[in-house]
Amino acid sequence: MTPALFDQVLGLGDDALVAAQRMAEWCARAPELEEDVALANIALDLLGQARALLSYAGELEGLGRGEDELAFLREESEFTNVQLVELQNGDFARTVAKLLFFGVHQHLLYTELSAGESRLAAIAAKAAKETGYHAGHAEIWTLRLGDGTSESHRRMQEAVDHVWPYTHELAEVSGLGGPWLERVSGVLDAAGLRRPDDDWAPGGGRSGVHTEALGPLLAELQYLRRAHPGARW
Amino acid sequence: MSGRTRETTPPASERADATGRADAAGAGSVERVRAAVAAVRDPELRVLTVEELGVLRDVRVEGGRAVVTITPTYLGCPALDAIRADIVAAATAAGCPEVEVEVTFTPPWTTDWLGETARAKLTAAGVAPPGRQPVVLALPALRVRCPRCGSGDTALLARSGSTACLALWRCGGCGQPFDHMRDH
Numbered sequence: 001m002t003p004a005l006f007d008q009v010l011g012l013g014d015d016a017l018v019a020a021q022r023m024a025e026w027c028a029r030a031p032e033l034e035e036d037v038a039l040a041n042i043a044l045d046l047l048g049q050a051r052a053l054l055s056y057a058g059e060l061e062g063l064g065r066g067e068d069e070l071a072f073l074r075e076e077s078e079f080t081n082v083q084l085v086e087l088q089n090g091d092f093a094r095t096v097a098k099l100l101f102f103g104v105h106q107h108l109l110y111t112e113l114s115a116g117e118s119r120l121a122a123i124a125a126k127a128a129k130e131t132g133y134h135a136g137h138a139e140i141w142t143l144r145l146g147d148g149t150s151e152s153h154r155r156m157q158e159a160v161d162h163v164w165p166y167t168h169e170l171a172e173v174s175g176l177g178g179p180w181l182e183r184v185s186g187v188l189d190a191a192g193l194r195r196p197d198d199d200w201a202p203g204g205g206r207s208g209v210h211t212e213a214l215g216p217l218l219a220e221l222q223y224l225r226r227a228h229p230g231a232r233w
Numbered sequence: 234m235s236g237r238t239r240e241t242t243p244p245a246s247e248r249a250d251a252t253g254r255a256d257a258a259g260a261g262s263v264e265r266v267r268a269a270v271a272a273v274r275d276p277e278l279r280v281l282t283v284e285e286l287g288v289l290r291d292v293r294v295e296g297g298r299a300v301v302t303i304t305p306t307y308l309g310c311p312a313l314d315a316i317r318a319d320i321v322a323a324a325t326a327a328g329c330p331e332v333e334v335e336v337t338f339t340p341p342w343t344t345d346w347l348g349e350t351a352r353a354k355l356t357a358a359g360v361a362p363p364g365r366q367p368v369v370l371a372l373p374a375l376r377v378r379c380p381r382c383g384s385g386d387t388a389l390l391a392r393s394g395s396t397a398c399l400a401l402w403r404c405g406g407c408g409q410p411f412d413h414m415r416d417h
Contacts (some may be wrong), residue, residue, distance in 0.1 A: 034391035034401070041393040048309020052338070122338035126308050129341075129417055137392055 006060040007080070009120060010070070011173070011206050013053030014081035016127075017071055018214070019102060020046035021221050022089060031092055038137060042099070045130040052123045072225035076215050077208040082173060084166035086205075086214040093152075093159035096141040101163060103135035104183050105170045112176070139187050146191025153192065160188065161196050168201035262328050263294040269327035270301055276315040277396045280358040283316055287346025290337060298331040299324045304342050306417070307397045344417050356380045361387075361402065361413040377413050379404035 023043035030036035054067040065073075084102055089095050110131055113124035145156040167184075171177030188195050203209075224231070270292050271284040283289040283303065291302040301320050305313050317334045324332040344363035347355075352362035358380075365375035368385025376385035384406025391401040392415075399412040 034393070037395075038391065038393035041397055044309040044311065044397060045307055046309070048305070048307060052308050117339075119338075122341070123308070125341045126305075126338055130307060130309075133392075133415075140392075 002060070005120070006057060007206075009053050009060060010057040011080045011082075013050050013057055013070070014079050015085055015102075015106070016046045016053060017050035018079065018081040018217065019085040020044075020050055021217055022085060022087075023095070023099075025089055026095065039095075042134050042137065045134065049123070049127045049130065052126075056119060056123065068225070072222045076210060076218055079210065079214065079218070080206045080208060081210075081214075082166070082169045082205040083202055083209075083211050084163065084170065086211060086217060087163065087166065088213050090162075091155055091159060093145055093155040094162060096138055096145065096156070097159040097163040099134060100138035100142050100187065101167045101170065101184060103131055103138050104187075105167075105174065105176065105180050106131040107135045108176045108179055108183075109174045112174075142187050142193070143191045146188070146193040156191070157193055160193055164196040165200045165202055168198070169203040169205060172203060173206060266294050266299055266324050266327045266329045267292045269323040270299070270320050273316065273319045273323050276312045276319070278355070278358075278360070280354045280360075281351055283320070285348065285351040285354065287342055287351075288316065294329065297329060298333070299329040300333045300335065302335045302337055304337050306342050308338075310397055312396075342417075344414060347414075355414060359411055360399070361411060363414045363416045377402055379406055379409070380411055381409050382407040 020043045023039055023046060026036065026039040027043070028036065030039050050071070051067050054070045058065045058067060058070055084098060087094070087098060107128060110124040110128035114121050114128050142156065145152040147153070148156075167180075171180060185195055202211075271282060271289060273283050273289075275281050275283055275286050275288065278286065286306070288303050288306065289301070290304050291300075293300045301324065303313070303316060303320070313336070317336075320334055321332045347362065355362045361377050361380045366378045366385070368374060368376045368378060374385070377387050377389075378385050379387055379402075382404060384404055386405035387402050388405065389400060390403050390410060393399075394401040394412050398414055398417065400415050401410060402413045403410045
């Protein structure tokens, strides 16, 4: 096993899994039917990425843990996702802001990782297309809300301000802060939104440091498997 | 085994219904197993077989054992497990007592894997195939063409539709909504 590769694949898998679980909370609760379908589809894409990555991480680890053991039987401090993806959904605009920042970042990252012949490259090539579509979806909503009514503008700006500090960890993880900022700034400008000042920069997700939002999310994710070990459909 | 997962049916010796089937899987039956697997339909786009959709990548039959390689359209495609089960059932029914289904991610599936037959079948089923077609409205342009009336006067309603690979569109000509397979 290559420890660095295991850590990298596990981190990406955890990002996708936690983002999928959070996004799936919108299912049957989105502001309109088409958006409900869109967000559920995005959650499904993320879950598919998580399954491919966590299965691979389990093989790299070589301890007999598969995707299910890694998803359902680890404690909060063993999850290595970036903090941005675990933040609570709150207002719909916050979900749009999270998806914009995360989607653009994953699209850049997976595009970079898709070069070459490795197994990670093969997964990344699939995920790059999917996350590109997610980022595009978030861009459309950012423009619509930021450049919409005074109320939608106010809430979109609040969402951008709220999520912004957690984006620093994305750049820290990948080193792709430059191209990320270029693309995100373009969207914010076009939407008439102000780019927040860089100040507070929480982080540590890759080391197992998390916000208070992750615990309840994992409780819901893991409850069934822990209550009924070995249960099957 | 880079990029692959596998699911195997139990060996013939452990299967209650295997008696006699192994004899049927002689040299002449290889093509029959291939044809049976290739004829499995996509559970969501029922008009297409897995071969026409580009999901089926390879079928190898040696003796009484088949190794089938498939690839997902999207990583989270929920149809993949159903496809896997249908392939095992089809190969078994065709006389192959042992079936292994491998999943590969390379080369990645794109909508370019759909041939002309598949595109025509989708259109006939009311699903606009991927890509844009040349149409003349006020000016010549590349548009999504309505699969029902052929009009190019169409507009996107929702970027996500009834499956992971479809988007919802509406035709200004006949007024009907329709699915469009997203370019991917």
